[in-house]
Amino acid sequence: xxxxxxxxxxxxxxxxxxxxxxxxxxxxxxxxxxxxxxxxxxxxxxxxxxxxxxxxxxxxxxxxxxxxxxxxxxxxxxxxxxxxxxxxxxxxxxxxxxxxxxxxxxxxxxxxxxxxxxxxxxxxxxxxxxxxxxxxxxxxxxxxxxxxxxxxxxxxxxxxxxxxxxxxxxxxx
Amino acid sequence: xxxxxxxxxxxxxxxxxxxxxxxxxxxxxxxxxxxxxxxxxxxxxxxxxxxxxxxxxxxxxxxxxxxxxxxxxxxxxxxxxxxxxxxxxxxxxxxxxxxxxxxxxxxxxxxxxxxxxxxxxxxxxxxxxxxxxxxxxxxxxxxxxxxxxxxxxxxxxxxxxxxxxxxxxxxxxxxxxxxxxxxxxxxxxxxxxxxxxxxxxxxxxxxxxxxxxxxxxxxxxxxxxxxxxxxxxxxxxxxxxxxxxxxxxxxxxxxxxxx
Numbered sequence: 001x002x003x004x005x006x007x008x009x010x011x012x013x014x015x016x017x018x019x020x021x022x023x024x025x026x027x028x029x030x031x032x033x034x035x036x037x038x039x040x041x042x043x044x045x046x047x048x049x050x051x052x053x054x055x056x057x058x059x060x061x062x063x064x065x066x067x068x069x070x071x072x073x074x075x076x077x078x079x080x081x082x083x084x085x086x087x088x089x090x091x092x093x094x095x096x097x098x099x100x101x102x103x104x105x106x107x108x109x110x111x112x113x114x115x116x117x118x119x120x121x122x123x124x125x126x127x128x129x130x131x132x133x134x135x136x137x138x139x140x141x142x143x144x145x146x147x148x149x150x151x152x153x154x155x156x157x158x159x160x161x162x163x164x165x166x167x168x169x170x171x172x173x
Numbered sequence: 174x175x176x177x178x179x180x181x182x183x184x185x186x187x188x189x190x191x192x193x194x195x196x197x198x199x200x201x202x203x204x205x206x207x208x209x210x211x212x213x214x215x216x217x218x219x220x221x222x223x224x225x226x227x228x229x230x231x232x233x234x235x236x237x238x239x240x241x242x243x244x245x246x247x248x249x250x251x252x253x254x255x256x257x258x259x260x261x262x263x264x265x266x267x268x269x270x271x272x273x274x275x276x277x278x279x280x281x282x283x284x285x286x287x288x289x290x291x292x293x294x295x296x297x298x299x300x301x302x303x304x305x306x307x308x309x310x311x312x313x314x315x316x317x318x319x320x321x322x323x324x325x326x327x328x329x330x331x332x333x334x335x336x337x338x339x340x341x342x343x344x345x346x347x348x349x350x351x352x353x354x355x356x357x358x359x360x361x362x363x364x365x366x367x368x369x370x371x372x373x374x375x376x377x378x379x380x381x382x383x384x385x386x387x388x389x390x391x392x393x394x395x396x397x398x399x400x401x402x403x404x405x406x407x408x409x410x411x412x413x414x415x416x417x418x419x420x421x422x423x424x425x426x427x428x429x430x431x432x
Contacts, residue, residue: 014367023182047215052306053227054228055225055228055229055231055306055307055310056224056225056227056228056229057228059223085302085303085306086302086303086305086306087298089302089305089306089309090306091309099306103315128216130306145215146214147214147217148214148218148316148317148320149214149217149218149220149221149222153224153225157214171313173309173310173312173313
């Protein structure tokens, strides 16, 4: 995914790793947003391809601004180009283990890698949200969906009937 | 392919306008529920759905802009009513009837999911990439509305009757979602809007009937009249002009203004 060049990709990635998602305790790298990094040596131009989580995510302009500001500040960088691309589409499966752990600590769970969202007909069968999502606080499976839309476009709200906490679960996309 | 043959630009613009205009109008209609939905969760849901649809429309207008050279904003808000390609079903007011709002989304979301699936297989790569992303998001909408169909269908006699009435009222408008835009056949031919494994209308009916059955509701769906002319070719209902005027009120104060 990240092209190896003579120039220091690592420096750029280290900087990107310090940029948090504006709405979740996770860096944009651990969230899997960074798809491609390209450094053109002569022009000192850094080009970064970002995969939007949800198209309607209002955090995108903020993320773009943060990337520009922080990468521009690296010595030798003259120009930063940030592009939002859809190939491949972002998926929750791109979230790193470190990212999953950090989210869980803050009460946000992530669908299992490779799991599918059932939709009707040719794509599967219709199901309500009945499958158990383990509570990130007490690990109980005695949980239920409270609202399929949450505080951000990528999260839903669940309630744990054992420890009586609400927690958030990322949408399967 | 990454470059579109010149003769297909106009048909593709028509098709993309139909997708984007459906989403823009439905999103706008759904945003009416912000602050007024029957429960807090659905207030958030309908606001989020509106946010999604309008954002989807925006990315599609940007893609259209790459074909026409006109800005996305101008494309979204700067056209006359007969230049819009949305279907009548997204124009209708729901009169703050929750069952109508759900019934409308039921017909439209299932249609949109199939349409985006077709577009995600498009031979025109920028479109296929974008449609794949939108298709993944649209699944969440379908799941949400199907859950409501089942919930209201099995709620009590009152909820079931209201939803049945809503389906009966708005259902007759739904097949016109399938009206073809000018030049659609050429796009199908060129693989830009490929067919699904079966006739899209048949798959759509099957999907809807499956959910209706689970919900204990009756659904009668007739194939659209091939000669009927409607929103896809610029012929809109009486509800469209006022909706457009309301939506464009701010834009028209100062077209081209930067925010």
